[in-house]
Amino acid sequence: MKILVTGAAGFIGFYVSDRLTDLGHDVVGLDNINNYYDTNLKFARLKELGIEKSEASKEGLITRSHTKPSFRFVKMDLSDRESIANLFKEENFDVVCNLAAQAGVRYSLENPGAYVESNIVGFLNILEGCRHHKVKHLVYASSSSVYGLNKKIPFETSDPVDQPVSLYAASKKSNELMAHTYSHLYNFNTTGLRFFTVYGPWGRPDMALFLFTKAILNGEPIKVFNHGNLERDFTYIDDITEGIVRIIEKDTTERSKKNDLYRLYNIGNNKSVKLLDFIEAIENSLDLKAIRENLPMQPGDVEKTWANVDELIMDYGYKPNTPINQGIHKFVDWYKEFYNVNRG
Numbered sequence: 001m002k003i004l005v006t007g008a009a010g011f012i013g014f015y016v017s018d019r020l021t022d023l024g025h026d027v028v029g030l031d032n033i034n035n036y037y038d039t040n041l042k043f044a045r046l047k048e049l050g051i052e053k054s055e056a057s058k059e060g061l062i063t064r065s066h067t068k069p070s071f072r073f074v075k076m077d078l079s080d081r082e083s084i085a086n087l088f089k090e091e092n093f094d095v096v097c098n099l100a101a102q103a104g105v106r107y108s109l110e111n112p113g114a115y116v117e118s119n120i121v122g123f124l125n126i127l128e129g130c131r132h133h134k135v136k137h138l139v140y141a142s143s144s145s146v147y148g149l150n151k152k153i154p155f156e157t158s159d160p161v162d163q164p165v166s167l168y169a170a171s172k173k174s175n176e177l178m179a180h181t182y183s184h185l186y187n188f189n190t191t192g193l194r195f196f197t198v199y200g201p202w203g204r205p206d207m208a209l210f211l212f213t214k215a216i217l218n219g220e221p222i223k224v225f226n227h228g229n230l231e232r233d234f235t236y237i238d239d240i241t242e243g244i245v246r247i248i249e250k251d252t253t254e255r256s257k258k259n260d261l262y263r264l265y266n267i268g269n270n271k272s273v274k275l276l277d278f279i280e281a282i283e284n285s286l287d288l289k290a291i292r293e294n295l296p297m298q299p300g301d302v303e304k305t306w307a308n309v310d311e312l313i314m315d316y317g318y319k320p321n322t323p324i325n326q327g328i329h330k331f332v333d334w335y336k337e338f339y340n341v342n343r344g
Contacts, residue, residue: 002026003248004093006078006126007100008049009033009042009056011204012141012195015241016097017049020248021071028062028091031100032077036114037205044338045202046073078122088129095248098126098140102168109299112167119171127182137189137252139244142176144196144233144268144305145169153272154306157194157264165302176264183261189252190261193244196268196307200237200327201334208275209328212282212290213335221291222279228294230275231304233268236322236330243267246316268307269320281325285332 003020007013008029017029029049033042033056043053050065051073058075060083065071076083078100102111102118123140130138147155148163164170172194179190199209215222244267255261283290297303312318335341 001094001248002028002091004028004030004087004091004096006030006096006098007141008073009046010099011045011202012198012237012240012244013097013099014045014049014202015237016099016244017071018068019241019245021049021065021068023245023249025070027071028087028093029071029073030076030078030087031073033057033075034102036102041202041205048202049073077118078125079117081121081125081128084125084129085132088133088135092133093135095137095139096126096130096135097244097248098123098138101141101172109166115167115171119168120174123175123178127178130188131182131186135188137191137248138179139191139193139247140175140179141172142192142194142264143169143172144194144266144307145302146173146176146194147305148302153304154270154308155194155266156308157266157311165299180262187256187261189255190263191247192264193247193267194265194307195240196233196235196266196305198235198237198240199331201331203237203331208278209282209331210335212279213286213332216282216286216288216290217341219291221293224275224279224292224294225301226295226297226303228274228276228279228292229303230301231272231306232275232278233271233305233307234273234278234324234327235267235269235307235320236327239269239320239322240267243312243316243318243320246318250316265312265315266307266309267312267318268305268309270307270309270313272304272306273324278324278328281328282332284325285329 005017008017009031050067055063062074102114146161148165183190
């Protein structure tokens with residue numbers, strides 16, 4: 001298939017692009033390479049995919065990978081309606097996997113406009129491209145943050161999600177509503193994935209695992225919010241990638257025949273891990289103790305997340321199986337190598 005993966009220089013998009021290419025698909029990766037976090041990490045991911053920084057920096061120019069012939073990359077912003085429309089017209093994608101978004105709950109408190117441009121306007125441009133160019137299936141990233149103040153555990157897709165506590169969460173709920181509308185009006189398949197806390201090598205520097213590892217190695221205190229009374233459904237990147245690829249590769253003909261066009265799933269680890277246990281696993285991998293700075297709850301944050309992924313298991317045979325200690329150990333090994341940390 002010919003597949004568009006947006007957010008290809010991002011954490012999850014990088015892994016999905018790599019996997020789909022290895023499976024023989026023709027993949028076009030798109031990213032605007034914004035400076036929300038260190039662009040050097042984004043360029044390093046693209047280099048792993050065979051795209052040099054000098055090539056990835058050229059706006060609107062599609063470049064073919066030096067190491068993966070079926071992967072091409074284009075630097076483009078989702079909110080650029082004309083450029084996105086032209087890309088869809090020229091490429092005739094079979095499937096679109098939209099993983100590009102302005103991420104981060106905290107950042108949305110300071111820069112609300114970025115979320116509307118990328119997550120609302122950008123997503124509309126993707127939907128319009130799918131509509132006008134007969135894309136068979138749109139797979140897109142939602143987020144566990146849509147559950148907001150939901151107290152029922154574990155979270156299920158049938159739960160009400162009308163109480164978001166950040167603009168990021170509100171923008172992701174909007175994506176689900178927009179996808180439903182387009183599936184209904186224009187008869188194409190959409191599958192929304194509510195991601196929980198994804199971690200692993202090549203992860204985002206604004207995420208807890210990255211921040212904690214860096215601070216512990218530097219002998220600096222880590223910020224432990226809500227005095228450590230938090231739980232998260234931490235999911236290893238390989239498990240997430242496997243789930244996304246299974247959804248992309250599955251034929252949607254039957255769904256179309258049954259008019260089962262709009263679907264929504266949780267994608268997580270199917271269990272919750274205490275933040276203090278997570279920190280302890282990092283300490284064990286580093287063989288160092290963290291200096292903990294206990295702080296109150298942050299605005300826009302929630303106490304506990306836990307995904308019920310039974311529907312994804314039933315429909316796609318999804319099976320997350322990476323233990324937290326193993327996943328963290330792999331991240332720490334990657335971090336030390338990437339940042340040239342003295343192992344001795």
